[in-house]
Amino acid sequence: MDVLIYDTTLRDGAQGEGLSFSLDDKLKIVEKLDYLGIAYIEGGWPGSNPKDLEFFNQVRNLDLKHARITAFGSTRKPGIGVKQDANLQALQQAGVATVTIFGKAWDFHVLRALETTLEENLNMIRESISYLKEQGMEVFFDAEHFFDGYKNNANYALQVLQAAQEVGAGYLVLCDTNGGTLSWEIEEIIKEVQKYSRVPLGIHAHNDSASAVGNSLIAVRQGCSQVQGTINGYGERCGNADLCSIIPNLELKMDKRVLPPGNLKRLAEVSHYISEIANMPHHNNQPFVGYGAFAHKGGIHVNALLKDSLTYEHIDPEEVGNHRRVLVSELSGLSNLLYKARELNIDINNYDHETRRVIKQIKEMESQGLQFEGADASLELFLRKAFGQYEDFFQLKNLKLIIEKNEDSPITAEAMVKLTIGEKTFHTAAEGDGPVNALDNSLRKAITEVYPEIGEMHLSDYKVRVLNGNEGTAARVRVLIESADQKSKWSTVGVSENIIEASWQAIVDSINYLLFKKQIT
Ligand SMILES: CC(=O)SCCNC(=O)CCNC(=O)[C@H](O)C(C)(C)COP(=O)(O)OP(=O)(O)OC[C@H]1O[C@@H](n2cnc3c(N)ncnc32)[C@H](O)[C@@H]1OP(=O)(O)O
Numbered sequence: 001m002d003v004l005i006y007d008t009t010l011r012d013g014a015q016g017e018g019l020s021f022s023l024d025d026k027l028k029i030v031e032k033l034d035y036l037g038i039a040y041i042e043g044g045w046p047g048s049n050p051k052d053l054e055f056f057n058q059v060r061n062l063d064l065k066h067a068r069i070t071a072f073g074s075t076r077k078p079g080i081g082v083k084q085d086a087n088l089q090a091l092q093q094a095g096v097a098t099v100t101i102f103g104k105a106w107d108f109h110v111l112r113a114l115e116t117t118l119e120e121n122l123n124m125i126r127e128s129i130s131y132l133k134e135q136g137m138e139v140f141f142d143a144e145h146f147f148d149g150y151k152n153n154a155n156y157a158l159q160v161l162q163a164a165q166e167v168g169a170g171y172l173v174l175c176d177t178n179g180g181t182l183s184w185e186i187e188e189i190i191k192e193v194q195k196y197s198r199v200p201l202g203i204h205a206h207n208d209s210a211s212a213v214g215n216s217l218i219a220v221r222q223g224c225s226q227v228q229g230t231i232n233g234y235g236e237r238c239g240n241a242d243l244c245s246i247i248p249n250l251e252l253k254m255d256k257r258v259l260p261p262g263n264l265k266r267l268a269e270v271s272h273y274i275s276e277i278a279n280m281p282h283h284n285n286q287p288f289v290g291y292g293a294f295a296h297k298g299g300i301h302v303n304a305l306l307k308d309s310l311t312y313e314h315i316d317p318e319e320v321g322n323h324r325r326v327l328v329s330e331l332s333g334l335s336n337l338l339y340k341a342r343e344l345n346i347d348i349n350n351y352d353h354e355t356r357r358v359i360k361q362i363k364e365m366e367s368q369g370l371q372f373e374g375a376d377a378s379l380e381l382f383l384r385k386a387f388g389q390y391e392d393f394f395q396l397k398n399l400k401l402i403i404e405k406n407e408d409s410p411i412t413a414e415a416m417v418k419l420t421i422g423e424k425t426f427h428t429a430a431e432g433d434g435p436v437n438a439l440d441n442s443l444r445k446a447i448t449e450v451y452p453e454i455g456e457m458h459l460s461d462y463k464v465r466v467l468n469g470n471e472g473t474a475a476r477v478r479v480l481i482e483s484a485d486q487k488s489k490w491s492t493v494g495v496s497e498n499i500i501e502a503s504w505q506a507i508v509d510s511i512n513y514l515l516f517k518k519q520i521t
């Protein structure tokens with residue numbers, strides 16, 4: 001590989017707010033990172049907690065194809081011998097071939113945080129690395145706060161690297177620990193360091209100035225051959241450098257080989273998988289791997305994309321396992337509609353009058369508060385209906401809702417629905433936890449005899465957005481419903497001044513969509 005990717009999702013990533021991986025999570029993530037082809041995976045800090053120590057016992061049982069597991073820890077504490085240092089002992093117990101230890105490279109930190117002398121810090125670094133090497137381990141040295149240290153006292157920061165280098169550190173990893181360094185500073189400082197270093201250099205950047213990815217790439221340009229970062233940029237404070245951006249930039253734009261051939265296509269899958277395990281939202285606009293990273297909304301963009309995707313895409317989304325999406329909204333032109341129709345196999349090849357009418361209708365509906373962008377299923381039904389490919393599966397004749405509250409009991413709701421399916425009329429009543437639930441129950445009860453397949457679906461999310469809050473309780477609301485069966489999820493939308501009406505529209509679309517999909521498959 002041209003550049004070694006060193007993933008620290010399980011160590012520095014886990015220092016991010018809201019993240020806590022179980023042992024099982026950690027092992028699953030290791031397998032997934034190995035599947036991606038990551039070179040080094042920092043599994044944790046064995047001296048920190050029993051879970052991390054146990055991780056190193058269990059990770060040995062995994063059959064990894066690419067990744068080497070590393071353990072993390074600090075140099076020995078000031079004023080004690082290496083054999084008395086609990087962290088160094090725990091690193092040995094981890095039983096891995098490679099360990100990474102961090103030592104202070106900023107004189108201010110040595111004096112204020114470690115509360116020791118500059119000389120003792122150098123001894124701590126030398127003795128800790130020597131000791132671990134004597135135990136047969138490869139040792140990487142993370143020079144904590146290297147860039148801040150260099151700016152404050154370049155001579156001392158270089159002495160720190162020299163100390164690690166002279167006792168055989170395999171890598172000197174320059175850390176922008178506080179994430180405050182800007183790209184040109186990184187560039188200039190690494191150029192200087194290269195004059196002294198005989199050991200390969202790595203970079204470990206934090207994102208506090210939103211520069212971590214750029215800083216890592218510039219470091220590679222300056223000759224760093226190891227990049228430390230995390231999947232999805234998880235990490236302490238504002239996070240670490242996001243490997244989901246670094247890896248494709250290195251491979252596709254800087255012509256560096258960092259993953260086994262063909263594996264870059266697994267990137268989006270790995271990113272989503274790890275966000276699921278981390279129980280963190282996957283950001284729609286995350287570069288390269290976000291669901292919206294290649295979503296096109298503006299009509300002008302889509303028009304050009306149809307001519308050549310290079311017009312508005314910096315890479316082919318398939319290269320990172322992502323895909324292009326075209327959104328239909330009030331900002332659409334005919335091209336958006338044409339693209340969407342092609343996707344749905346609706347034949348509207350001509351930019352004709354009917355197509356113009358449909359796009360105008362969409363713009364009018366959106367100006368009333370409807371939003372098709374987050375409701376693909378409603379959009380599909382609308383387009384199919386507009387172009388004569390679909391009719392509703394049932395017709396509502398009447399709907400009554402009784403909401404009751406008695407003195408000492410909570411509100412109850414009951415919905416009565418009368419509808420027709422073909423020639424037949426159905427009349428049902430059902431209760432629910434609230435009015436929307438009662439509606440849903442009653443509607444399902446009415447149609448289940450003819451369409452038993454609706455038993456396979458359930459509502460998985462329900463969101464209400466007030467569109468004109470200054471109208472108080474008479475405000476228009478948009479209801480977005482997400483439904484799911486065992487195979488897929490789909491979203492529908494409804495808009496009204498009345499939340500029940502908006503919910504009804506979204507529920508009806510949701511059921512019709514399921515029935516339509518069943519019909520055509
Ligand atoms: C830049 C980074 O991200 S470094 C990694 C940071 N990650 C973590 O801290 C997560 C894991 N940490 C832990 O579980 C705990 O902090 C432990 C087990 C490491 C230490 O716990 P404790 O012994 O209770 O110490 P505590 O956390 O309060 O303080 C850290 C100690 O490490 C010392 N220390 C900090 N950096 C270093 C270093 N490079 N080498 C040696 N000692 C260090 C501090 O001076 C402090 O020592 P003190 O107790 O004598 O003041």
Ligand SMILES: CC(=O)C(=O)O
Pocket residue numbers: 012102142143144145175176177178204206
């Ligand atoms: C070592 C490390 O995590 C840092 O300096 O940020």
